[in-house]
Every structure is written in structure tokens, then in C-alpha cells.
Amino acid sequence: MSDEEHRDSLADQAAAWVPPWDRPRPPAADDTPDNTEVPPDESATAPGQDQEDLGRKEPLQGPELSKISAEPGANASGEVTEGLAGEPGSGAGDVPRRQLAGRRRATAAPEPAPELSDAELRGALEAILLVVDEPVSELVLAQVLEQPAERVGPMLDEIAAGYTAAGHGFELRRAAGGWRLYTRPEYATYVERFVLDGQSVRLTQAALETLAVVAYKQPVTRSRISAIRGVNCDGVIRTLVTRGLIEECGTETDSGAFLYRTTTLFLEKLGLNTVDELPPLAPFLPDDVEELADATR
The missing domain is CATH 1.10.10.10 (Winged helix-like DNA-binding domain superfamily/Winged helix DNA-binding domain)
Known part of the structure; x- marks a missing residue:
């Protein structure tokens, strides 16, 4: 065969060559009938893709990423999300539902403190007044006990009246803008004798x-x-x-x-x-x- 005939033969072969991905699939024994449309095989190797890349999942890029991003409530990883405002697919600020639920729990308002009964409020006030070293105001007591100041004031008046009526050796009275326990004046001699112990101050x-x-x-x-x-x-x-x-x-x-x-x-x-x-x-x-x-x- 001459060189010219050899070149014509190679040209004919190149023109007749069909890429593998365009070639028809050979019929198999369990194939569907000819009148049934065969769905595309998603696991098939894409053109130019090596066999070793089949098991590796690469991030979506280009048109595929645009297609997924266009779907409402889906991000690049295919996970359904909700926006910060509670609307699906709200944009770049989307977060997964499980993360959004955790954020909602974290930002939930704290539960109000339970209201104390009169007996509990009275006992708590007495306990605090026993350890203070200076008069404490009603506002501070209300903040510490997490109770309305409208309840603290009348309760202090009630406690003071109860001490006086019972004839205790101490009394609760206002002093320097607050409340504090004091010994009664009629017992000052005994208190002074105990505190001073012979020392003159x-x-x-x-x-x-x-x-x-x-x-x-x-x-x-x-x-x-x-x-x-x-x-x-x-x-x-x-x-x-x-x-x-x-x-x-x-x-x-x-x-x-x-x-x-x-x-x-x-x-x-x-x-x-x-x-x-x-x-x-x-x-x-x-x-x-x-x-x-x-x-x-």
C-alpha cells in the first residue's frame, strides 16, 4: 500500500470513529423493553473521569452548584436550611435547622423567678438582715430576692411590728436610708458590758x-x-x-x-x-x- 493510500485509510477511520460515551449500550438480558425509556445511569463515569475518582466526592462547582442553589431551602451540601428569620432559603445567612434550634434555645428569655410565699419572703428577709453590717435598702433586698419592691416594704414593716409586739430584745427599724436589726435601748447596759468588756471606746x-x-x-x-x-x-x-x-x-x-x-x-x-x-x-x-x-x- 502506498503512502497516499495509507493516509486516506487513516482519515476514513478517524472520520468513522465514535466516542465511547456516544456509542449505544449493548442490550442485556434483564434490560427493559425497547419501548421503555431507560433512566440515565447516575453512577456512570463522566467523560474524561478516571475510575479512581468514582469513590471520591468533590465539592460541586459551576452549573451544578447553581442548580442546587436555585432549589428553595438547600445549600451547597444539599442540606435543607432555614434563614435567621425562619424562612427557608433566605440567602447567605442560612443555617441548618439543628443549629437554628440551638440558637433559639440559647437566646430564649430567662424564666421569671417564682414568687415567694409570705412565709418564705419573711424568712429570707430575716436571714439577710442577720448578716448585714450596715443598713440595707428595700431596693437592694428586692433585687437579691428577685421579688417586687412593693412586697418587700410592707413585709419589713410587718416584721418590725411583730418584733415589737412580741417584746424581743432586738428591733428592726429604719436607719441611714435602710433597714437593720438593733438591740433595744432598755438592754443597752448589758450589751455594753458584753461588747466593751472593760475597754473604754x-x-x-x-x-x-x-x-x-x-x-x-x-x-x-x-x-x-x-x-x-x-x-x-x-x-x-x-x-x-x-x-x-x-x-x-x-x-x-x-x-x-x-x-x-x-x-x-x-x-x-x-x-x-x-x-x-x-x-x-x-x-x-x-x-x-x-x-x-x-x-x-
């Missing part, structure tokens, strides 16, 4: 006089206190500040001198709620107070 006479001036004249300057008492009070004022009974509260506009006032510890020690409950001075003043004032001028 009393304020000096000078300290008591200075504290009284501050309590009734507050806010007041050092010079004003010294003028009322007639002696220098710098040392006594330092002592009262150190013990926490008085404190600075600004300066006087004209002179720039420091002003002093009593503290909540002062109210607590005296068992008062406000300084307005201090006893009036008029009954303790001498009858000739005006003559004495004129004489000192």
Missing part, C-alpha cells in the same frame, strides 16, 4: 461637743466650729474624720474653707434615718441664752 467630751456642732450646723467650716466652741478644733476634727463620723463635703464659696457634715455611719450609730430626726436643741438651752450670747460679743 467612748468619744471624749471635746469630740462629742464638736460632733454635735457639726450635726446641727452642717455643712460647717472648722473656723465656725472653733468659734462656737471657743477653742481650736483641728485635732478633734481629724479624729472624727478618721473614725468616719464626719466627712468633707466641698468648700465655702467666699473663703474657700472646707465644709464638714456627718456621715451615714453617724446616722447608723445613733439609729437615725436622717438628721431631721435629731432631737431639738431648745429644751436643752439655758433660759438666759440670749444674755450669754450678748455677753460674749
Whole structure:
């Protein structure tokens, strides 16, 4: 065969060649009849795909990914999802249903605290008041017990009235804007004997006089206190500040001198709620107070 005839034969063979994927399937013994449409074999090897790639699952790309993404409520992995708003297939923010359920449980509002009965509320208040070291307000008690403040106030009044009616050696009363348990004045001698145990922790006479001036004249300057008492009070004022009974509260506009006032510890020690409950001075003043004032001028 000449070279020219050989080339014509190769050209004819190339023109007649049919790719394997376009060739008709050979009939099998269990094939369906000719008039039945055979569904495409999804497990067949795609054109150009090696046999070793059949068992490997690759991520979908291109047109296949677009086809799946177009289906409502499906993501790239074929898993049905719901949007954050509860609508299927809401877009890039879609999450699986099981994740959405967990998120809903995590963001659910906490259940309100159960309402205590009157007996439970009374016992809880008494337990707290036994351990406080300073007066505690009704609002703080309501927050701790997770109960309405409208219930706490009347219950405290009821507890205080019950202690008084039963004649206990202690009482519950308001002091420094809150509530605290105190021993009754008629038993002060025995309590003082137990607490002091022979030790003197009393304020000096000078300290008591200075504290009284501050309590009734507050806010007041050092010079004003010294003028009322007639002696220098710098040392006594330092002592009262150190013990926490008085404190600075600004300066006087004209002179720039420091002003002093009593503290909540002062109210607590005296068992008062406000300084307005201090006893009036008029009954303790001498009858000739005006003559004495004129004489000192």
C-alpha cells in the first residue's frame, strides 16, 4: 500500500470513529423493553473521569452548584436550611435547622423567678438582715430576692411590728436610708458590758461637743466650729474624720474653707434615718441664752 493510500485509510477511520460515551449500550438480558425509556445511569463515569475518582466526592462547582442553589431551602451540601428569620432559603445567612434550634434555645428569655410565699419572703428577709453590717435598702433586698419592691416594704414593716409586739430584745427599724436589726435601748447596759468588756471606746467630751456642732450646723467650716466652741478644733476634727463620723463635703464659696457634715455611719450609730430626726436643741438651752450670747460679743 502506498503512502497516499495509507493516509486516506487513516482519515476514513478517524472520520468513522465514535466516542465511547456516544456509542449505544449493548442490550442485556434483564434490560427493559425497547419501548421503555431507560433512566440515565447516575453512577456512570463522566467523560474524561478516571475510575479512581468514582469513590471520591468533590465539592460541586459551576452549573451544578447553581442548580442546587436555585432549589428553595438547600445549600451547597444539599442540606435543607432555614434563614435567621425562619424562612427557608433566605440567602447567605442560612443555617441548618439543628443549629437554628440551638440558637433559639440559647437566646430564649430567662424564666421569671417564682414568687415567694409570705412565709418564705419573711424568712429570707430575716436571714439577710442577720448578716448585714450596715443598713440595707428595700431596693437592694428586692433585687437579691428577685421579688417586687412593693412586697418587700410592707413585709419589713410587718416584721418590725411583730418584733415589737412580741417584746424581743432586738428591733428592726429604719436607719441611714435602710433597714437593720438593733438591740433595744432598755438592754443597752448589758450589751455594753458584753461588747466593751472593760475597754473604754467612748468619744471624749471635746469630740462629742464638736460632733454635735457639726450635726446641727452642717455643712460647717472648722473656723465656725472653733468659734462656737471657743477653742481650736483641728485635732478633734481629724479624729472624727478618721473614725468616719464626719466627712468633707466641698468648700465655702467666699473663703474657700472646707465644709464638714456627718456621715451615714453617724446616722447608723445613733439609729437615725436622717438628721431631721435629731432631737431639738431648745429644751436643752439655758433660759438666759440670749444674755450669754450678748455677753460674749
